[in-house]
Amino acid sequence: MYKGIITAALLAAGISSAGAATLDTVKQRGTLVCGVSTGFAGFSAPDSQGNFKGLDVDYCRALAAGILGDPNKVRYVALTAQNRFTALQSGEIDVLYRNSTETFLRGTTLGLRQGPVNFYDGQGFVVKKDLGVKDLKGLSGATVCVAQGTTHEVTLGDYGRANGIDWKPLVFDRPDTMYQTFFGGRCDAMTQDASALAGAVATAAPKPDDYVVLPQTISKEPLGPFTRNGDEVWSDIITWLHYGLVEAEELGVTQANVEEMAKSQVPAIQRLLGASGDLGSRLGLANNWLVGAIKAGGNYGEIFERNVGKSSPLKLERGLNATWSKGGLMYAIPFK
Template sequence: MKLISTAAVLIGALTFGTAASAAEAGPTLASVKSKDKVVCGANGGRPGFSGIDSKGQWQGIDVEVCRAVAAATLGDAKKAELVKVSSQTRFTALQTSEVDLLVANVTWTYSRDTNLGLDFVAPIFYDGQAFMVSKQLGVKSVSELSGATICIEPGSTSEKIVADIFRAKGMQYKPVVIEDRKELNNAFFSGRCDVHVQSTSGLSSGRATAASNPDDYVILPEVFGKDPMAPVVRQGDAQWRDIVNWTVYAMIAAEELGITSQNVDEMKKSDNADIARLLGAKDELGKQLALNNDWAYQVIKQVGNYGEVFERTVGKGSPLKLDRGLNRQWVDGGLLYAPPFN
C-alpha cells in the first residue's frame, strides 16, 4: 500500500508539473495571435462604457477591458478592435466567432450562462435597474407609473425587469421598443416616452450626454434586481476564459496593491512577493496561460488599474461622475475582490 501511495504521489507531482509548465495556445488565443488583434463586441452607444467620441475613437470602461486583453495577449493595447453590436446581435456575434469576446454591458444571469453556450468572467461593474422620468411629471415612485409609456431596449435585462415589476404591482404600461441605444435616448428626451428604464449607470450616462438639460430629469430611488456586468466568452476554450478572467483580476489586484500605470516600473522592483509575482518579476505565471511573463505588467502599464480606468471613464473624472458604490474594493466595503495570484 505504501508503494502504491508513493507512486500515486509521484504521478500527481509529475502531472502538476506538466500542467504548470508552458501551455500551448488554445484556439482563441491562436486566432488572436494569427490576426494580431483582439476583436471585441461592444454597445457603442453608451458613453462612459462604450461609445465613439468626436474623433471617431472608442472610449469607455468596456473598451478599456478590451484593450487590457490586447495588452495581455499581444503586448499592445492598441491592437484591440471594437465592433458595434446590439442587444439583439451581441450573443450571435460571439457564438459565430465574429468577435473574440463581448464587452457590451451584458448582465450575468442564470439563463444566459446556461442556455447560450457562453461563459461569463469576472464582473467589471456592479449595478441595478432603475426608472428615470422628467421632473415635470412629479412622480416620486415606480408605483405611480401605471399607464405610463416606457422606452425599452429589446432583449435587455430592463425589458424583463419592467414586465416583472408591473405584473407584480398589477399595473399596465405601454412599451416603446427601440433597439438602437442612441435612438432610445432621443425618444425619451424628446418626450416620446414618459419613462426610461436601464441600469442606474446607463440612465446616468444618457442623462449626462443626451439630455439638453440633465437637471430636468430624475432617477427614481428604487433600484431593482442585481446587474453584474461582465465580459463574455465562448464555452469550450478554458484557456481564453482564464486569460480574460485573470486580466480583469490583474486590474483589480493592482489597485488593491497600490500599483498604477505611473508607478508600475518602480513597483516591479518591490520586495513584496504578491507584487513581484503579479508583475512577472517572480515566478512564471504567464507560461500557464501561454502568455509572456510580463502580461499583467503590460495591462497595468498601458491601461491602468481598475480604479484608474473607473475614474476616467465613468467616475469623478468623467462626465458621468458616478460614485464607486458597489464597485469599491472589498477592503473599502465594495464587491471588488481578486483571488490570489499564486
C-alpha cells in the same frame, strides 16, 4: 491500464489545444477583435473622431496590451443587444465586453462562458423632473422606453405584474433611438441600467438638469465579459485580467508606477507583475503580461474613475464597485 492512460493523455492534449484556439488566433492575427456596444456613455461609445472610449473599451485595450504588447491593436465591433451573443458564438469577435448582464439562462443556454463581474449595477428609471414622480408607483399608466432583447424588457414586465404597476412599454432595438425618443418627450420614463441612464442624461439630454434618475432599482445587473465555451485558456485570460486589475488597485499599483513597482520586493506584487513565479506562462503569456495591461489604462479604480466615476461626466459613486476593503464587492482571487 496503459490504454486508459494514453486515452486520458490524448483527451487532455485535445482540451489544451481547443482551449488555446482563440489566443493562438489573436496572436497570429496580431489584432484583438472586441465586441462592444453601439454607444453607451462611460462603457463604450465612439468620440467625435470615431475612437471608442469607456470602461469596457479599457478592458479591451488592457487585454491587447497584455497579449500583443500594444493597447491599440484592437478592432472594435459595435453590437446591438440582439446580435451581441450571436457575434461571439459565430467567431466574429474574440470576446464580448458590452455591459452585458450575467444570468442563469445566459450561462447555460448560449454555449458561452460568463467572466467575472466588472461592474455591479441595477435597473433604474429616469424621468423628467417636472413630471413630479417620486417613486415607481407614480409611473402606473406611464409609457416607458425600454431596449429590446435585454434583461430590462423582461424585468420591467415581471416587476409591473408583481407590484400592480400598469406601465406601457415602448420597445426599441437601438439605445440611441430610444434616447432620442425619450428626450423628445414621447415616453414618460426610460428604464435601463442605472449607470447607463446617468450616461444618457449626461451626454444625450438637451438639458440634463431637467431630468432625474429615480433612487429605486428593480433588479440586480451584474455586468461582465463573455467568451465561448470550450476555450478554457482564453476564458482564464479574461478572468485573470479582471482580477489582475483589481489586485493592482488593492496593492497600490497604478498606470504611472507599474514599471517601478515591477522591481518591488513585496511577494504579492512580484507575483502579480511577473517578477517571480510563472503565472503568466501558465496562460500562454509572458510572465509580466499584466505590466503592459496596467500600463495601458491603470488599475480597476483608475479605469472606473476615468470612465464612470467622479472624474467623468457620469460622476457615479464607487458603491458596490469599490474594493472589498472599502465596503464594496470587488475582490481579487489571490495570485498564488
